[in-house]
Amino acid sequence: MKSISRQFSNQQFFSFVRKEFYHVMRDRKTLLILFGMPVAQILIFGFALTNEVKNTRIVVSDYANDPASRRITERMAASNYFDIERRLVSHREIESAFKEGTIKLALIFPAQFNESLSHGNSAQIQLITDASDPNTANTLVNYASSIIRDYQAELNMLHSVPYSIIPEVRMLYNPQLKGAHSFVPGVMSLILMLVCVMMTAISIVKEKETGTMEILLVSPFKPMLVIVSKTIPYLILSLINVVSILLLSVFLLDVPVNGSILLLFAESTLYITACLSLGIFISIKTATQQAAMTISLMGMLLPTVMFSGFMFPIENMPVPLQVLSNIVPAKWYYIIVKSIMIKGTGLALLWKETLILMAMAIFLLTISLKSFKTRLE
Amino acid sequence: MKEKPDNNQQLTIQVEELSKHFSHFVAVDKITFDVQKGEIFGFLGANGAGKTTAIRMLCGLSAPTSGKARIAGFDVYRQAEQIKKNIGYMSQKFSLYEDLTVTENIHFFGGIYGLTDKQLKSKTRQLIGDLGLEREAKKLVSSLPLGWKQKLSFSVAILHDPQIVFLDEPTGGVDPVTRRQFWNLIYEAAERGITVFVTTHYMDEAEYCKRISIMVDGKIKALDTPSNLKQQFNVPDMDAVFYQIARGAQRGDKNPAA
Amino acid sequence: MEPVILHSITKTYGKEKKLAVDKVSFAVKQGELFGLIGPDGAGKTSIFRILTTLMLADSGSATVEGFDVVKDFKEIRNCIGYMPGRFSLYQDLTVEENLKFFATVFGSSIRENYSLIHDIYVQIEPFKSRRAGKLSGGMKQKLALCCALIHKPSVLFLDEPTTGVDPVSRKEFWQMLKQLKQQNITIIVSTPYMDEATLCDRIALIQNGSILSVDTPEAIVSSYPDLLYAVKAENYYRLITELGRYPGASAAYAFGEHVHLALKRDKGHLQEAKKEKILSYLAGAGIKDATLKETKPTIEDCFIRLLSRNEYERETRQ
Structure with missing residues (x-):
């Protein structure tokens, strides 16, 4: 008898999930946005933003003023990327120029640049950049370095002994260059937040609005299962999005996944759980799709963008905001994904962040399940 | 037809072979009728017969596919804006802003029809007095009983003294006493010369109209005074008349394509 | 024991304690077609929601099929069918998908109880692969009724099934209810249309949350x-x-x-x-x-008389 009833509820459950998929699949416009948005965002962040570096004002502070330093400076000037202001400046002046935002990159040739190169076969150039805009900083450094590398390669063709010029990069304001390639983890935390919180909340509230929720509550189907089965399609959608973002980033943007894919998916599931719980919670507390949407956008998406560290480096924020950023699940997920993808970090170093995310997921799930009612208000 | 507003003040609505097609679907099929000034005209029909589409055309909200129509003397094709200034509209679905007070609603709707502050003030006082809403003037509309809302909503719809007022199921769900009070308001408006164009599902209300039309499958199948229609079909009440006419409807419930 | 019993049920809303249902008591007999007749805002939907265990009353007690609406809500949910007033089904699912879904959710299947809905379903069956959103009002209503019946409930609650429906469809709907009565299903239906009262076995006239009268339509009319x-x-x-x-x-x-x-x-x-x-x-x-x-006199005449007497009593009380 017990197995029959379980079979019954399984059948009910599948029927419910199938119905949810019908809803999702038949709403073409939303579906397009759901799958199109990650692609569009990756493309925007990956290409449009990073590649738009043209005629950037840089300063060259040449303490050497010898043939080698002048050659490199000429090459810099010849490229489309940089507009060069060549003068001798102190470190302090460079700093203030960065603060005013008049320059994005400073190139510093030490005295006896050519000497060290020709006698010691090795010389250093200092590249200082404003890393509070990590994507641009990274691109500028890459361009400058490649010009220097070109010059070095040319030298090496002429001489039998290999020369090496070592660019010494200094990132101002954001020394670890948080944000380099960070749009992939950033887009992931944003998309998952959007799909799980907003779509889930709206789809549940929609049933309240049309009155079908009344029927479902009156049915012998467990109210809790109503909620759970409504979240399943969005869980799956989110995982598909994770896969597509990763594929895009690996094959299109050459941003590799250095760490364990398995761990990445496990952490993503944790984050998705937290987001789905938030979505359920919002749906319980609101009565109209409009309200659910507003709360999801203003209350969830905005803090995610602001405090995940993806758009704006948290280190540069006032302390109260830094503290506030700790309650945003996206921040922790973002740290985790970035570490796994870029640094290849394993769980051994991420256990703290994972625990925090897990605690958040459990907390959110508990309050959303607690506040769920088996009756109407 | 003439370009200028029609001088014939006796006919406020003139409709000739008016049609509306949605690709292959003919929602309204060559309807023709006139409504006189101050007349209470009942516009009945089964669900999906094309009433809503027809009313939208008459209010200048939707362009007809073919045919002619002059509303308050203005042409529905070219003078939609003038039409909107000269008509009032009230529907059961939307009438007033629930989160504004009675006075705020009156001021808002009076304002969009361009009443001056002075007019607004005196009209508001008069309206609130007529409806006996003195105590509720500063209350949110959401706190009023449905019947009061509907009465207020009607009064607001005729605040700017339109030539015609369109009422789309104004009394749905209203109790029988309030329903009658509502019809008293309609009669008063008609006495003042306002043409009333009303749809309803209550067949006893059809009897309160001077003339009624019954729409079936996009066409007007009957148009006459209630007593003539009863005589014609040899039945005791409008309910039976409606049943006789609409029973054969192809659209609506028999064919969901509608 | 009667399948539906209300005893002094009271319900208020919000902080101002706006009275929606005021000490309502009545009982519905087995196999009866019982009408709750009154205008919008009279408290009909609140009563339905309390009986279908969707809402808790402030005070009073009620049972459905002998189960208490508060304690035994799970048992009640197993044996009732409910069609809410604004029920619009899933617009983006087809007729058949809607029916199948509700059958499964209520732990049943279309085949199991097809005989019950057969007479109604044949009318919409030609359009079973059409999305519910594309159906006309009367068709939607038939589909909604099928969905409420598909698990063979012993008590059926229909909240304003005919509101906004044209007179022809309304007549058809009541004919369907008459047929259902033969299956020995207890039906409670609410409506703002007074002329539908005479189609019920017994009716309760309701206004401002309180019952004006409960009796057979004939008895109410003859007491005028x-x-x-x-x-x-x-x-x-x-x-x-x-x-x-x-x-x-x-x-x-x-x-x-x-x-x-x-x-x-x-x-x-x-x-x-x-x-x-x-x-x-x-x-x-x-x-x-x-x-x-x-x-x-008709029911409407009686209602008008009861209403004005009620108003009078209310005024004098104040």
């Missing part, structure tokens, strides 16, 4: 105490005004093509004399074409 005349004249508007001022009139109101005039019964006058008196009064007021006849 006044004499009722249907008066007709060309100038309808003036006729109402003049009759309203007629001495001894307890009410005068529009009623279809006639004006209904209610007079207190007294033993003194003969019927014919009374009629003459009214006609001469009207003639004196300038209405010379009036005709009148004595008429039987």
